[in-house]
Amino acid sequence: MVAQNVVFGILAVVMVIAAFRLVTTQNVVRAALFLAIVLAGAAGIYILLAAEFLAWVQVLVYIGAVVVLLLFGVMLTRAPIGRDADLDNEQRLLGALVALFLFGSLGAVLLDAFGDQKVGTFGIRRTAEVSDSIFGDFVIPFELASILLLSALVGAVALARRD
Amino acid sequence: MYLNQFLLLAAVLFCLGVYGVLARRNAVLVLMSIELMLNAVNINLIAFGAFRDNVIGQVFSLFVITIAAAEVGVGLAIVLLIFRNRADIDLDELDLMKG
Numbered sequence: 001m002v003a004q005n006v007v008f009g010i011l012a013v014v015m016v017i018a019a020f021r022l023v024t025t026q027n028v029v030r031a032a033l034f035l036a037i038v039l040a041g042a043a044g045i046y047i048l049l050a051a052e053f054l055a056w057v058q059v060l061v062y063i064g065a066v067v068v069l070l071l072f073g074v075m076l077t078r079a080p081i082g083r084d085a086d087l088d089n090e091q092r093l094l095g096a097l098v099a100l101f102l103f104g105s106l107g108a109v110l111l112d113a114f115g116d117q118k119v120g121t122f123g124i125r126r127t128a129e130v131s132d133s134i135f136g137d138f139v140i141p142f143e144l145a146s147i148l149l150l151s152a153l154v155g156a157v158a159l160a161r162r163d
Numbered sequence: 164m165y166l167n168q169f170l171l172l173a174a175v176l177f178c179l180g181v182y183g184v185l186a187r188r189n190a191v192l193v194l195m196s197i198e199l200m201l202n203a204v205n206i207n208l209i210a211f212g213a214f215r216d217n218v219i220g221q222v223f224s225l226f227v228i229t230i231a232a233a234e235v236g237v238g239l240a241i242v243l244l245i246f247r248n249r250a251d252i253d254l255d256e257l258d259l260m261k262g
Binding site for chain 2: 001004005008012015016019020022023028031032035038039042045046048049050051053054057058061062065066069070072073074076077078086087088089091092094095096098099100102103106107110111114115116117118119120122123125129130133134137138141145148149152153155156157159160
């Protein structure tokens, strides 16, 4: 348990610092790399919670595909690759206030609701159990997700195509 | 491990994502902040799945990952279209529908 808490502490500190730099950095490419660090940290948290399959899906889909897609977006919109002092708007202070207020209320509710409840001893879930659940109880949402992916694919091609 | 340590980490990430969406001018950076918020939600789902000792949290988080991938694809297509029409993706300039 102690080792798990140490790993959690390291991952949490790295993720929070990287997320903070992601929303404050003045360099678009660096922001994408900080996003990759946060996503890798989240994969580590999943492994800590015995969700190995999800951790590898996270690495493949998020770090492998989404970050690359975002970097393509940076390239195709000819965003400034170097430093750019003009990435924040003038609502920065208001945004920080909203985020702090949200964190204050979320934190108060969470501490009140789950005070000192432990995650406890959870069983190792084999990937077969996850797939049983997807193709058993959740088969209709699964089919809907495939329709959503197809329509997103067609929609993205239709939007970005040059006539 | 306390349940709250995961939930509070997710809350911090979510709030940083909210700040990014509100304070950023570049549309690609706003999409990155949205990904940050979706990831915080995934951490919550998996933590609750482990807390209740079942796989439903993992299944839901798989669905969230699917939706996020579709969302970032369509979102980037829209950003590209905006860039092609206006040669700029500054969100503060997109006030065509303002009365």
